[in-house]
Amino acid sequence: MRSMWGLFTKKCTQCRDIATLVNNACVLKDCGISHCAECTTEGTPTCTKCEDGYYLNPAPSGQQDICISCAHIPGCMECDTNGTCLICAPNASPSPTGGPQCVFCESITLGCATCVGETGTCTDCKQGMLLYNGQCLSCQSHCLKCLPDGRCLGCETGYYVSETQTCVKCMDNCAVCSSPTSCGSCAPGYFLSTANDTSTCLRCIENCAECKQVSSTSFECTECESGYYLDANVCTKCLPHCELCEAEFQCSACAQGFYLTLDTTSSPITMVCRECDSNCEICSLEKTSGQSVCEKAADGYYLTESKTVEKCIENCLSCDSGTQCNLAIDGYYYNSAKASVTQCPGGCHLCIEKKDAPGTPTCYECAPGYQMSSLNGTHTCASPNSSSGAKAGLITGIIITIIVLILVAIAVVFLIRLRKKMDREDALLHEQTTTLIPDDQEMDYQESEGP
Structure with missing residues (x-):
């Protein structure tokens, strides 16, 4: 048996299959697969293990396996190299029924920000909502934190808690206050003036982000907005598309989508x-x-090895090649069985392909007005009003039927009473006619009526 290391020289004499021996050292083979830690290079390069924070996603036959970030597992914060989520994000809960490994708290309890356990018990609600009896209830308008009886404990910026524990607006352009006439600090771009023993928020000079008061009647700008520089208490615009500069011709950072270069012609x-x-x-x-090189492609595009930009497949937001998709746009998922992006089922806002069933989607976030349900490890979204709507329709049908039957019964009773009335009138008429005819005429009449 050959030794991998020299006994006395401490030099490598043999490497594992994933590396090549170069100058008595093992150098990992480069298989050309992004974020791949170990691979085989015999024939078609094949990744066998991804870097930490990535997992191996088996591709359909004839296509190359890829390494996908754990961040692409919905609601997952940490996963192993096999794509099994180890820790769900605070706003998600481990799924007890299979399908997506983590289900967002919002899909379990409306308005929930964080939850725990396989049941997704809500532990905290979104701002402006109160956790009460496992549900998230909305606070009053502009209130960030409230009590079960509706009283507010903390308001949004620009509002204060009144004596009645409701949110009341501060004076114009005031960020923090304790009453409608007293301001503690102003909104960005304004400074606090205390002239005449009153506090008011006055506008700084144009395009100034922060300023300070130097006297009761004057102030100076300390910082300009992005894309401007300060010159003698005036905010002057930088060169086009420059976000940070110290003077007109001294740009140090460009806006996104632009790069910094030297203009020798100016x-x-x-x-x-x-x-x-x-x-x-x-x-x-x-x-x-002296040319620009792309470092990150825009959404829906990917960078090739030669740093050129190519388009992903339709409805794909993030990809590493033109034949696969790491992340689809909202309402769609990557269907590995068809190597295409397919629309999620009805009522589902976000879905993903089941790990053990290529081509089969499972939902992990429902659209507004829908609630999640599970069957055989597949999550679907149904309208909570669908069953009640059906019941309402059934009740309406029953009511209409009862009304029709009542009307028919009334009509029958009316006809019976009308018939009886007509019979009584006929009998009365006959009686009156008989009374008016003399006896001898009646005999003749009876004889004429006889056989």
Whole structure:
């Protein structure tokens, strides 16, 4: 048996299959698969293990396996290299029925921000809501924290808690106050003036983000808004698409979608911002070529090995190649059985393909007005009003039927009474006619009526 290490020289003499021996050292083989830690390079490169924070996603036959970030597992914060979620995010709960490994708290309890356990017991609600008896109840308008009886304990910026524990608006442009006439601090772009023993928020100079009062009647700007620089208490605009500069021709950072480069044709020579190539979100200047190089593609596009930008398949938000999809747009999921992006089932806002059933979607977040239900490990979304709507329709039908039957009964009774009335009138008429005829005529009449 050959030893992997020299006995005395401490030099490597043999490497594992995943590495190549170079100058008595093992160098991992490069299989050209992003975020792959170990792979085989015999024939078609095949990844066998991904880097930490990524998991191996088996691709359909004929396609290359890829390493996908754990962040692409809905609601998952940490996973192993096999794609099994180890820890769900605070706003999600482990699924007890299979399907998606983590189910968002919001889908279990409306308005829930954090939850625990397989049942998804809500532990905290979103801002402006109160956790009460396992449900999230809305506080009053502009209230961030409240009591079960509706009284407010804390308000949004620009409001204060009144004596009646409701949220009342501060004076105009005031961020923090304790009464409608007293301001503690102003909103960005305004400064607090205390002239004449009254506090008011006055506008700083145009495009100033922060300023301070130097006397009861004057102030000075301390920081300008993004894209402007301070010059003699005036905020002056930087060069086009420049986000940070210290002077007109001293740009140090560009806006997203632009890169910083030297313009040698201008006088004086300045640093300017040039636009990245189409569908590139972040790019930089390559010093050797003097050209821009894309570092991050825009949503729906991916970077090739040669740093060119190509489009993902339709309805795909993030991908590493043109034949697969890491993350689909809302309402769609990647169908590995068809190698395409398919629409989620009705009522489902976010869904994912079941790990053990390629081509079968399972929902992990329902659309507004729908609630999640599970059957055989598959999550679906149904309208909570669907059953009540059906019951309401049934009740309405029963009521209409009863009304029709009552009307028919009334009609029958009316006809019977009408018939009896007509019979009585006929009998009365006959009696009156008989009374008016004399006896001898009656005999003749009876004889004429006889056989």
